Amino acid sequence: RQGVAFAAIDIGASSGRVILGRLTDAGPDLQTVHRFANGAQFLGGALRWDIEALFAEVLAGLAAAAQAAAVAGDTVTSIGIDTWAVDYGLVDDTGALRHLPFSYRDGRTGTSIGVVHRAVPPGQLYGQTGLQFLPFNTVYQLAAERSLEGVQALLIPDLLAYRLTGERRTEATNASTTGLLDARTGTWAVDLFGPLGLREDLFPPLVEPGSTIGTLLPAIARKTGLPEVTAVLAVGSHDTASAVAAVPAESAHFAYISSGTWSLVGVELDAPILTDESRTANFTNERGVDGTIRYLRNTGGLWLLQECLREWSVEGPSPDLAELLAAAAALPAGGPIIDADSTDFLAPDGMPGRILRAAVASGGSIPSSREALVRCIMDSLAEAYARTLQDAARLSGHRIDVIHVVGGGSQNALLCQLTADRTGLPVLAGPVEATALGNILVQARAAGLLDAGTGLAGIRRAARAAASTVRYDPADKAALTSAG
Numbered sequence: 001r002q003g004v005a006f007a008a009i010d011i012g013a014s015s016g017r018v019i020l021g022r023l024t025d026a027g028p029d030l031q032t033v034h035r036f037a038n039g040a041q042f043l044g045g046a047l048r049w050d051i052e053a054l055f056a057e058v059l060a061g062l063a064a065a066a067q068a069a070a071v072a073g074d075t076v077t078s079i080g081i082d083t084w085a086v087d088y089g090l091v092d093d094t095g096a097l098r099h100l101p102f103s104y105r106d107g108r109t110g111t112s113i114g115v116v117h118r119a120v121p122p123g124q125l126y127g128q129t130g131l132q133f134l135p136f137n138t139v140y141q142l143a144a145e146r147s148l149e150g151v152q153a154l155l156i157p158d159l160l161a162y163r164l165t166g167e168r169r170t171e172a173t174n175a176s177t178t179g180l181l182d183a184r185t186g187t188w189a190v191d192l193f194g195p196l197g198l199r200e201d202l203f204p205p206l207v208e209p210g211s212t213i214g215t216l217l218p219a220i221a222r223k224t225g226l227p228e229v230t231a232v233l234a235v236g237s238h239d240t241a242s243a244v245a246a247v248p249a250e251s252a253h254f255a256y257i258s259s260g261t262w263s264l265v266g267v268e269l270d271a272p273i274l275t276d277e278s279r280t281a282n283f284t285n286e287r288g289v290d291g292t293i294r295y296l297r298n299t300g301g302l303w304l305l306q307e308c309l310r311e312w313s314v315e316g317p318s319p320d321l322a323e324l325l326a327a328a329a330a331l332p333a334g335g336p337i338i339d340a341d342s343t344d345f346l347a348p349d350g351m352p353g354r355i356l357r358a359a360v361a362s363g364g365s366i367p368s369s370r371e372a373l374v375r376c377i378m379d380s381l382a383e384a385y386a387r388t389l390q391d392a393a394r395l396s397g398h399r400i401d402v403i404h405v406v407g408g409g410s411q412n413a414l415l416c417q418l419t420a421d422r423t424g425l426p427v428l429a430g431p432v433e434a435t436a437l438g439n440i441l442v443q444a445r446a447a448g449l450l451d452a453g454t455g456l457a458g459i460r461r462a463a464r465a466a467a468s469t470v471r472y473d474p475a476d477k478a479a480l481t482s483a484g
């Protein structure tokens with residue numbers, strides 16, 4: 001609609017952006033108005049997020065959005081926020097943070113996991129929450145806190161929304177990554193709180209994507225140049241929920257890989273799978289937009305590559321990623337495969353050495369150059385994707401005909417091709433900005449600009465209009481086709 005624009009604040013573990021979105025006759029139009037770097041930092045003896053710096057970037061981004069909208073004669077009517085999951089800030093009655101939020105890559109849950117599992121056995125946790133075991137799930141992080149007295153826990157997007165509006169809510173898709181949400185009902189698993197020593201009001205009340213959290217505080221309106229009536233809407237505030245909502249799928253038989261710092265690999269279901277088999281395969285049942293279930297596994301993602309690049313740029317001039325990938329692609333197949341999902345790769349620093357040691361331990365050939373190491377990462381990720389999708393199909397009974405790769409990794413042609421080759425399935429790559437697109441389309445639907453009755457199908461139709469995808473066919477099949 002003319003004159004109406006939406007702002008998406010989308011912050012990942014390695015970078016953030018503020019994007020202005022509009023619905024035009026030709027489909028959604030996205031304009032990036034602000035970009036900034038992000039990364040966990042060693043602060044006060046632990047790996048943490050510099051939330052004050054992030055909030056300053058959010059304000060700068062909203063000011064840029066207000067300006068860009070005004071230039072075009074538009075008004076920003078609402079704002080949606082998504083970030084990575086599980087992490088939180090502890091906020092007291094005055095709104096002050098007890099300490100800077102920890103990063104999920106901090107190793108402090110080493111002992112608290114045992115404490116949680118002694119109070120509630122893993123089988124019971126999974127049976128109720130359906131959450132994949134990851135050492136950084138919110139529930140383990142909370143158990144590592146010195147004290148939760150006098151504070152509420154606000155997940156990172158909820159914390160930013162609180163700073164913008166003064167309103168405290170917990171958005172439901174992200175709440176599903178805490179380990180405290182009931183996977184069947186989408187409400188807090190209240191009977192877990194007592195045994196875990198948590199107050200039932202530790203988190204603010206739940207809200208679903210599409211509902212209003214509040215409007216801008218006067219001071220925020222002044223700083224950003226946005227009107228006070230600008231609404232902050234709940235969207236899929238877990239970045240992966242927004243990304244999956246915007247997968248431009250046409251067929252119901254699709255799988256997705258949300259490819260960024262992590263690769264989130266799975267299928268979309270109507271109901272959770274809470275069996276022991278599913279738990280031992282370490283599949284998660286995260287909540288998606290409109291109460292869908294994202295049945296997936298966290299597999300090692302481009303973090304492995306990002307960390308190698310970071311280390312190499314400390315050692316000398318920054319390597320050119322495109323050149324490295326081209327050199328890696330030129331290497332013959334059959335190199336070493338490591339377990340890209342291993343928690344050995346969770347923490348930062350020393351990544352090339354850790355990968356090299358894993359490659360040696362795998363018994364494969366030794367990656368003796370940077371391109372060989374990059375190829376090892378790409379082969380290992382593709383292998384993890386293929387294994388995960390096979391498991392997802394088997395455990396859920398969901399047929400997979402096509403794989404949609406969205407997010408930054410959809411631009412990695414080598415990885416997309418290897419994924420098609422290893423899975424034997426066609427890969428449709430794009431959009432790169434699926435997360436911001438999903439964020440904006442949920443806002444557009446709440447504003448009545450998308451057919452509300454159609455659920456995610458309406459959002460996906462709009463996503464298809466926004467983006468063209470690149471197709472990768474499995475090498476064998478391509479050879480078959482060209483052979484006629």
Ligand code: LFR
Pocket residue numbers: 012013083084085086087104238239240260261262264298
């Ligand atoms: C991706 C993501 C994953 C989550 C991980 C940690 O950005 O949100 O879905 O498991 O980050 O929060």
